[in-house]
Amino acid sequence: MSWSNDAIADEFETLADLLEFQGANSFRVRAYRNAARVIRGWLQPLSSRLADPTFDPTSIEGIGEAVGEKMRALVLDGAIPQLEELRRQLPDGVLDLLRVPGLGPKKAATLFQELKIDSLDKLEQACQNQELRKLKGFGAKTETTILEGLSIARSSQQRLLRSDAEAIACRLRDHLDGVAHEKLEFAGSLRRGRETVGDLDLIVVAPDGAAVMDRLAEFDDVREVIARGETKMSVRLRNGFQIDLRVVPDESFGSALQYFTGSMAHNVKVRAHAKQLGLKINEWGVFRVEGESETWIAGRTEADVYEAIGWPWFPPELREARLEFQDSRPAELPPLIELSDLRGDLHMHTTATDGTASIEEMARGAYDLGLRYIVISDHSQRVAMARGLDEERLLAQWREVDELDRAWSQELGFRILKGIECDILEDGTMDLSDEVLAQADWVTASIHYGQNQPREQITERMLNAVRHPSVDVIAHPTGRLLLRREPYEVDLPAVMQACVEHGKALELNANPHRLDLDDVQVARCAELGIPVTISSDAHSVSGLTVLRCGVIQARRGGLTANDVLNTRDADGFIAWKRNRR
Ligand code: DGT
Ligand code: CA
Ligand code: CA
Ligand code: ZN
Numbered sequence: 141m142s143w144s145n146d147a148i149a150d151e152f153e154t155l156a157d158l159l160e161f162q163g164a165n166s167f168r169v170r171a172y173r174n175a176a177r178v179i180r181g182w183l184q185p186l187s188s189r190l191a192d193p194t195f196d197p198t199s200i201e202g203i204g205e206a207v208g209e210k211m212r213a214l215v216l217d218g219a220i221p222q223l224e225e226l227r228r229q230l231p232d233g234v235l236d237l238l239r240v241p242g243l244g245p246k247k248a249a250t251l252f253q254e255l256k257i258d259s260l261d262k263l264e265q266a267c268q269n270q271e272l273r274k275l276k277g278f279g280a281k282t283e284t285t286i287l288e289g290l291s292i293a294r295s296s297q298q299r300l301l302r303s304d305a306e307a308i309a310c311r312l313r314d315h316l317d318g319v320a321h322e323k324l325e326f327a328g329s330l331r332r333g334r335e336t337v338g339d340l341d342l343i344v345v346a347p348d349g350a351a352v353m354d355r356l357a358e359f360d361d362v363r364e365v366i367a368r369g370e371t372k373m374s375v376r377l378r379n380g381f382q383i384d385l386r387v388v389p390d391e392s393f394g395s396a397l398q399y400f401t402g403s404m405a406h407n408v409k410v411r412a413h414a415k416q417l418g419l420k421i422n423e424w425g426v427f428r429v430e431g432e433s434e435t436w437i438a439g440r441t442e443a444d445v446y447e448a449i450g451w452p453w454f455p456p457e458l459r460e461a462r463l464e465f466q467d468s469r470p471a472e473l474p475p476l477i478e479l480s481d482l483r484g485d486l487h488m489h490t491t492a493t494d495g496t497a498s499i500e501e502m503a504r505g506a507y508d509l510g511l512r513y514i515v516i517s518d519h520s521q522r523v524a525m526a527r528g529l530d531e532e533r534l535l536a537q538w539r540e541v542d543e544l545d546r547a548w549s550q551e552l553g554f555r556i557l558k559g560i561e562c563d564i565l566e567d568g569t570m571d572l573s574d575e576v577l578a579q580a581d582w583v584t585a586s587i588h589y590g591q592n593q594p595r596e597q598i599t600e601r602m603l604n605a606v607r608h609p610s611v612d613v614i615a616h617p618t619g620r621l622l623l624r625r626e627p628y629e630v631d632l633p634a635v636m637q638a639c640v641e642h643g644k645a646l647e648l649n650a651n652p653h654r655l656d657l658d659d660v661q662v663a664r665c666a667e668l669g670i671p672v673t674i675s676s677d678a679h680s681v682s683g684l685t686v687l688r689c690g691v692i693q694a695r696r697g698g699l700t701a702n703d704v705l706n707t708r709d710a711d712g713f714i715a716w717k718r719n720r721r
Contacts (some may be wrong), residue, residue, distance in 0.1 A: 142187040143215050144311065144360040145179050147378045151214055151223060152176040152207070157238050158226040160245035161252075171204065178202035179211075187215045187360070233259035241289035241624045242282070250275060264290055281592065288626050298338060298380055301622055303652035303689060305330055305337035308381065312342070312359055319355040321346035323393050327400035328384075333457045333692040335622055335655045339382040341400045349387035356385055392424045395439035398446075399423040405461035406454075409468065414449045421445065457695040463663060474700045479691045481701040483709050484513040485684060487561065487584055487615060487647065487675035492537055493518040494526035496680040499537075499544055503556050505681035513555035513710040515582045516541055520571040522563040523588055531576050534560060538579070555710040557581040561615060566590035568597075568604040570611070577610035582717070584647070586615035587628065595629035602630060606638040612717060613645040613673050616656040624653070632661065636668055643720040645671040645705050650690025651683075662697035671705040671716070 156172035178200065179186060189195045190212055197208035210220045236259065237248040251257040254275055255266055266272055267283040309326050316324060321344050328341035346352045353373045357365055366374040366382070373385045388396040399407065399422065411421055420427045425439030426448040438448035446453045451470050458464040464471055488502055489495035499516055506514045518537065519528035529537065538558040545556040559582040563571040566589055570577065577583050585605040605611050617635065618627035639646055646665055649656045657665070665672050674690040676683055694704060701707040705716060
């Protein structure tokens, strides 16, 4: 049960939060936050290195004496004494306050001191009574933001982003390689590709189930074994996340995988259909029921289970009892899009604004992933925090893009296209002139400011952008941040209708924090014939790999390669824009 780098980093984040809450020196707070970032990004497991007394943690850039000592205490003794002391001093509810989006440690401290707020319930009350706006540095807007954030703080207590849950699943898979097993698969919402995951459901076939359970108990970050029986075990990690393990016989692997993949609603349909055929399905298999007797007929593989009831195998992403059935029968479904169908990436940033890589480095990264073209789309001037491009800098960047494009298309047949992520300003106009936008190969429009405007206003801004002759696609159309920020108030059906009329595309932003549009919304796009773009919005070379997450989301919406614009090759993509009505 040693500490993963993530769990170590979480402790330092909490330490920084609590110190900041107490009003500690901001230099110290920053040092702990930096340390957390370094630790999270470290590729080797630090806990095993720290067990070696000759290893000097301060040899790592960004780790000083104080952090190094605390890391050792944490890994060797199980706690950072100073952090435990802080936790003892503060009421429990204070830690909950720190999880409310829009409420940092400083603001939380003010609320605690001035209004004696030490729980989410008291915070909600105070916002509703409009008490916050009386304080310096708080306004009506803060109250709204906090009220919106409250539901997230309450609901996000256990759920993780799918990408974070997947990282834990990968580590666990490696860890369990240390014990004999024949089959191992993660079921549940992770397998269905949901954007957030409540817990992991692990199905294993092994010669010695008890040994697998012993091994699970030793997994990094396990805080407690919640339950352990003959075939089932549940553990909880330090971050509160739960893992459910089932050890099943080989002949039940497929039926257990099917059962625990869910969704519940999908399985209700499956069971009802089986019953009509005189069959019974549960996690142990498919059984023929004759009077009192039940005979096992299938269960070894998932395909066997579906075959036994005369149904096709459904991709797990579709098992939500939504698209996969029509009139309670399996729907006729064309093959879903796959990652390898993507040819280009239409949304990414470079060092010109808030990215960490140059145009050429992004191109190289995309080329190495097997893509054939990219659109460089840095921020426009309104996004001053990210050094957004004004017209002069943008035109200069485009000259550079053109030059690189010439070289790269000649040498590698790889295209680098001129784009921009142009802000839709608060008044509904575009952040750059029509004249400049008209020269782009691809114009992405998006909202970064005035996100709290009323529904009519936001919708009108989006409609303006869709109607703008040079705009091609609206990026992250609802503005939500998973587990952090609710979507803007926007009449999405109206925006979609306008996209149909004007032949514009909508983005499925693949960033795992956004996945914006969601599965139901992309399904609606496909239904209306609105081309969807799956783009990374990468700010670094490694950020390009999130395209995978976007493809999973698109599959959940039942999308085929045809529904997605950037599955076309560069010529086809450019032709689509040219032929637009
Ligand atoms: P999550 O963990 O909240 O993200 O979502 P799931 O879908 O992974 O839900 P979970 O972990 O509670 O259960 C995994 C699957 O197991 C679920 O999709 C269907 C199945 N399942 C769980 N509990 C029950 C139950 O009480 N009855 C039936 N029929 N199926 C269940
Ligand atoms: Ca689950
Ligand atoms: Ca579960
Ligand atoms: Zn962007």
